[in-house]
Amino acid sequence: MAALAFTPHIQRPPIPPLSTPTKAPKSRTKTRVSLQPSPTFSDPFVLQLAETLEDSLPSSSSPPLPLQKLRDTSSEALLSTPWPSRKDEPFRFTDTSFIRHSQIHPIPHPPHSSSLSGVSSNTQFPNLVVADGYVVNSVNLSELPNGVFVGSMLELSEVSILKRVSEFVSNSDCGDLFWSINGIGAPDLTVVYVPAGCKVENPVCLRYISVEGCDEGSNELPVSNPRVLVLVERGGEIGIIEEFLGKDGQSRYWANSVLEVMVGEGGKVRHSYIQRQSLNAAHIKWTSVTQEAASTYELVEVSSGGKLSRHNVHIQQLGPETVTDLSSLHLSVSDQTQDLHSRLVMDHPRGYSRQLHKCIVAHSQGQAVFDGNIKVNRYAQQTDAGQLTRSLLLEPRATVNIKPNLQIIADDVKCSHGAAISDLEESQLFYFLARGINLETARKALLFSFGAEVVERLPNPIRKEVESHIRELLDPTLKGSS
Secondary structure (H helix, E strand, C coil): CCEEEECCCCCCCCCCCCCCCCCCCECCCCCCECCCCCCCCCCHHHHHHHHHHHHHCCCCCCCCHHHHHHHHHHHHHHCCCCCCCCCCHHHCCCCCHHHHCCEEEECCCCCCHHHHCCCCCCCCCCEEEEECCEEEEEECHHHCCCCCEEEEHHHCCCHHHHHHHHHHHHHCCCCCHHHHHHHHHCCCCEEEEECCCCECCCCEEEEEEECCCECCCCCEEEEECCEEEEEECCCCEEEEEEEEEECCCCCECEEEEEEEEEECCCCEEEEEEEEECCCCCEEEEEEEEEECCCCEEEEEEEECCCCEEEEEEEEEECCCCCEEEEEEEEEECCCCEEEEEEEEEECCCCCEEEEEEEEEECCCCCEEEEEEEEEECCCCCCEEEEEEEEEEECCCCCEEEEEEEEEECCCCEEEEEEEEEECCCHHHHHHHHCCCCCHHHHHHHHHHHHHHHHHCCCCCCHHHHHHHHHHHHHHHHHHHHC
């Protein structure tokens, strides 16, 4: 029988730090924060990794001020941040030893253009290719409206945009160890900027490709740290498609990505996130969103790759009448972990949120984790918040750990949450069999319809590609169980 785990929504207060780390002095021509161990909190492995990442950065020229501020802040944070273990509540069900016990080394330069020859780009949308953390190619960006910028911050010359980027980077600090590792190791900052009142008709596709990787039996783990900042000013609208994949479907690597989104008053961001990494890779991603009054943020996520895949989503509503809509589908078809940790903070009246999480675990050693926290604070009156998680376990010993958590402090609200874990229902299968439809076809129809509620929210033609990929993943499982 499949293993079922349901954790009640009990929140423990955070333990305050016993001391505050001080900023170390800068040294060398390469501007950096010297990582001197703290006697109480330092983790030698983390400090060594941070030093290695800093040494891999180019030293020929000074980085832009926002990027340097990011590196300084991240370096300081790592002085007191240990590597997470299963004893830490946020990682209780997620084992990161796959990364910890590997020989991690950063990728110090972008891949050669010849290594990208077999990688296709979606020419229907404005397209930016980020390979191993470096911006290497773009398609159709000239078709974007006036005032919209999509590209490397190193190529950004508009002073007003640089000032806005600097303001936002200086005030953003919501992540964990992996957030800070990205902040040190990011070789560049990709910027997506939409001016006030501008509505971008076609979505912008960001394709993250992991080129450098090691063989399956190797203990080496190349790490890339792509970082993207999306700034949408008041009344602006844009669609963002993030697609993560590896050039080699079996290679070992670690993609450690961060996306920050700021949606101005009345603005709208439609965010699609597709994760199709190698099944021997580690994929850690942070998505941090701040929404001003009357803004809308929509996330549609389909994650199926990676031996270890974790998505941290942190959203904060900063004004009234703000809309947040989250949909996710996770597939675990191998010995892999699919983990979603989300946190939504609602602080203002008449906020609206919906979260739908679905997962399919189709392997006896597969695992899915969902930790969804929605906090409705005292002044968020007349809030409407809903959360639903549904999981399918198709194999014995397959595991899912879910922790829906709805914290309500306001008293005039409409909030609900629910959770369900099961295999395919016998009554539904019998309905098909009674009409002459074989078992394999019946299971296929039920599985695809289970995920279709999320997949159909993706824009075309990405939706068709994802549907085809899901069929390829699930077909062996369906044939084996028929």
